Amino acid sequence: MMNTTSAPVLHAAGISKFFPGSIALDDVELxxxxxxxxxxxxxxxxxxxxxxxxxxxAYRRDAGMIRLDGQEIDPRGPLDSQSLGIGTVYQExxxxxxxxxxxxxxxxxxxxxxxxxxxxxMVRRAGEILSGFGLEIDPSLLLSAYPIAIQQVVAIARAxxxxxxxxxxxxxTASLDRDEIDLLFSVVxxxxxxxxxxxxxxxxxxxxxxIADRVTVLRNGRLVGTRQMDDVxxxxxxxxxxxxxxxxxxxxxxxxxxxxxxxxxxxxGKRGMIEPFDLDLHEGEVVGLAGLLGSGRTExxxxxxxxxxxxxxxAELRGKPVKMANPRESIAMRFGMCPEDRxxxxxxxxxxxxxxxxxxxxxxxxxxxxxxxxxxxEIVDHYVKALDIRLxxxxxxxxxxxxxxxxxxxxxxxxxxxPELxxxxxxTRGIDVGAHAEIIELIEHxxxxxxxxxxxxxxxxxxxxxxxxxxxxxxxxHVRELEGDAINTGAIVRAITQQEAxx
Numbered sequence: 001m002m003n004t005t006s007a008p009v010l011h012a013a014g015i016s017k018f019f020p021g022s023i024a025l026d027d028v029e030l031x032x033x034x035x036x037x038x039x040x041x042x043x044x045x046x047x048x049x050x051x052x053x054x055x056x057x058a059y060r061r062d063a064g065m066i067r068l069d070g071q072e073i074d075p076r077g078p079l080d081s082q083s084l085g086i087g088t089v090y091q092e093x094x095x096x097x098x099x100x101x102x103x104x105x106x107x108x109x110x111x112x113x114x115x116x117x118x119x120x121x122m123v124r125r126a127g128e129i130l131s132g133f134g135l136e137i138d139p140s141l142l143l144s145a146y147p148i149a150i151q152q153v154v155a156i157a158r159a160x161x162x163x164x165x166x167x168x169x170x171x172x173t174a175s176l177d178r179d180e181i182d183l184l185f186s187v188v189x190x191x192x193x194x195x196x197x198x199x200x201x202x203x204x205x206x207x208x209x210x211i212a213d214r215v216t217v218l219r220n221g222r223l224v225g226t227r228q229m230d231d232v233x234x235x236x237x238x239x240x241x242x243x244x245x246x247x248x249x250x251x252x253x254x255x256x257x258x259x260x261x262x263x264x265x266x267x268x269g270k271r272g273m274i275e276p277f278d279l280d281l282h283e284g285e286v287v288g289l290a291g292l293l294g295s296g297r298t299e300x301x302x303x304x305x306x307x308x309x310x311x312x313x314x315a316e317l318r319g320k321p322v323k324m325a326n327p328r329e330s331i332a333m334r335f336g337m338c339p340e341d342r343x344x345x346x347x348x349x350x351x352x353x354x355x356x357x358x359x360x361x362x363x364x365x366x367x368x369x370x371x372x373x374x375x376x377x378e379i380v381d382h383y384v385k386a387l388d389i390r391l392x393x394x395x396x397x398x399x400x401x402x403x404x405x406x407x408x409x410x411x412x413x414x415x416x417x418x419p420e421l422x423x424x425x426x427x428t429r430g431i432d433v434g435a436h437a438e439i440i441e442l443i444e445h446x447x448x449x450x451x452x453x454x455x456x457x458x459x460x461x462x463x464x465x466x467x468x469x470x471x472x473x474x475x476x477x478h479v480r481e482l483e484g485d486a487i488n489t490g491a492i493v494r495a496i497t498q499q500e501a502x503x
Contacts, residue, residue, distance in 0.1 A: 007070060009034045009197045010055075010086070010166050015064035017050050022403040024050040028064075028223045030216055032166060032197040037188060039208045039229075040201045042218035043241055043293050043458040044340070045429045048201055051218065052168055056081040056088055068165065087159030088168040095155055097144035102126035104143050105158050129157050133187050149180030153187055160191065167191060168199040173207060185211050203293040205234050205497075217241055234497040238292065239489070242460040258468060259283030261318070262452045263421060265304070268313030274299040276313055277478040279471075281421065281454065286447050288467035289456040290492050296476035297456035298340050301423050304454060305337045306330045331364045336414030338407070340425040340456070346410045349399035353391055353409055354380045356398045361416045383412035388438065407439065422446060424455045428462065440466065460489050472496060 010032040017025040025047045032038050042048050053059040055066060057075030066073050068084060075081035078088065095104045102123045103110075111118045111125065126139035135153055143151055152172055159167055169188070173181050188198055188211060200212055208215060209229060217224040217240040224240045262281050269276035274296050281287060289297045302308045306324035315322050317333055324330050327337070339345035347356055357380050362371055371379075380394050387408040391401060398409055407427065414422055424443070428436045444466050447453055457463055463470055470487055472480040472495035480495040482488075 006033065008032055008067075009069060011067045012051075012055060013065055015051060015054050015066075016062050017054055017059055018062050020400075020402065023221050025054065025061075025221050028218065028221070029226075030055075031226070032199065034195040034197055035192045036213040037192055037198045037200050037211050039212035039215040040199055040218070041203075041208065041215060041237065041241055042224075045220070045426070046218040046241075047221040048218055049170070050221070052088065052170065052199075052201070056086055056168070082159070082163050085163045085165030086168070087163035087166070088170065089152065089155045089159050089172060090170045095143055095151060095158075097142065097151075099143060100140055101130075101137065101143050101146070101154055102139040104154055105129065105139070105161070107158075109162070129161060130154070133157055133190060134183075135187075147180065149176050149183050152176070152184060156187060156191075160196065164196065166197045166199065168201070170201045171203075172200075173202060173204060181207070205237060205292070208237070209234070219243060235493050238493050238496050241292065242290075242458055242489075242493075258285035258452075259450060263304075264316040264319075266314045266316075268303065268310050268315060270299070270303050270308055270310050271312065273308060273476070274303055275477045277471075279304075281452050283420070283452055284447055284450045285468040286443060286453045286455055286466050288463035288470040289454065289473060290460055290463055290470050291473035291496060293458070294476075295473040295496075296478075297458075297473055298425055299476060300471075300473065300478075301337065301425050301454060301456050305335060305423050307337075307339075328363060331360055331417060334418065334420045335423065336360070336417055336419035336421070337423040338410045338414055338425065338427060340429070342403075342406055342410055347398045347406055350397055352395045353384075353389070353398045353401065354394040356409055357383060357394075357412045357416060360413050364417055379416050380412075383416060387412055387442070404436070411439070411442065419451070421452045421454070424453065424457075426457055427455065428457070428459060460492055464489055464492075474498065 008031045012030045015025055015028045028047065028051055030051065040048050050059065054061040057077045057080050068086070073084055075084060075086070096107070105126045106122050111121045113121070123139050130137060130139065130153070133153055135150065137146065137150065143154065156167065172184060176184065191198055200208070202208060212229050214226060214228055215232065215237065216226040217237065219241060260283050262283050265277065265279040267276040267278065277300070279287070289300055291297050303310050304324065306326045306329055309325045315324060322333060348359070354376065358371060358376050361379070365371065383389070384391070384394065389405050389408045389412065391405065398406060401409065427439050440462060443453060443455065447466070455463065455467070464487055467487060469481060469483045470492065471478050472482065472492055474496055482491055
């Protein structure tokens, strides 16, 4: 059991990390005590992974200090941090399934005798170590012979044996069933009983309340706060993660009535990805998608745009049956989309800004009918000016732009196709304040001019300002729809945490 009256085993203060065009971490603090499970929470882009990489030396921090057992440390990489006492186990087990359990446990520090590998001792010691975790398995068998939960425990045992002061578990339960989670939590409790500090990163709030002693929440690269689990509710944690501002500080939403029905989805979904839902989307309205990480926001927009084809339900566009089997068909139906991960799924980094902007329009027209240079320049110049994309030249590689300008270039790509429906997934994540405000204004401008928009965002207060309706998701279900005066952050939080009857 942790003892917060004693000196912390790890204290990180003022941790900052900058990337071109964005601040990944800004003056973040984290304190860990021996024998505690400390949950580290936040939405995608909050800074959790960046903080862990700074603590383990995978990233060089730009500011701040780290103390371990009172001594300042400066890990130069994961192996260095491991030797100092900080071990990490990731969701995707970083072991070798084609080797035995014992080989994996001792890889890099195998026992030897007379200069030769002492396999008998290695297998015996592996059995003793794993038995200490309540795991009675044959260490001489291949790791691949055992389920993921057992592999997780082997990875934990390896990290603990090589470090032994701090253990970081990054989404360890994402692929586990309930029995496997119980096994993992039993191991975690054994570790804390030995005095090891465990950092538990997850998006499953129920598990946080089950296993954690304290919680630290990050948002947009900044520390929101650290709390004792006994002092907070799920609603408190959700509000810390998503942000809750005074409603009186927010500009009142435009109350004008939406136009005609544009896209109607009935019992629409994808098995194993997003549960069937209904949606009737109109011209001139913004439908917001709210929920925590893993709730199904991104899965919903992907199935609407055809990134993943729905396998159940029906779709009608202006009253006529359609299928959104892939993005090309969606673009042909005048849909546009900006994905959540702009670097991986959005920009083509080595192509120019000019080439990135005209990509979707050229794809819709067909590569056998190339746009003229004059038309390309006309389109690019228009959107560079209209969206205030700040660049040295449209011919520069888009990867050299700041995050906010990359996002605006992706918006330009979508708008160049003159869409009737624009789908935005986390449009304001990881960008500077100026670009942030400009994109919100653009959303309201497009809606006012008759465009239909679906916006998935973890920025709850933003959704409240510009959405005509908000669909709240939990566990990949559409659990509630809010509209009119019912749209407020409190109602969203209550729906997420299941504190009221679902609509």
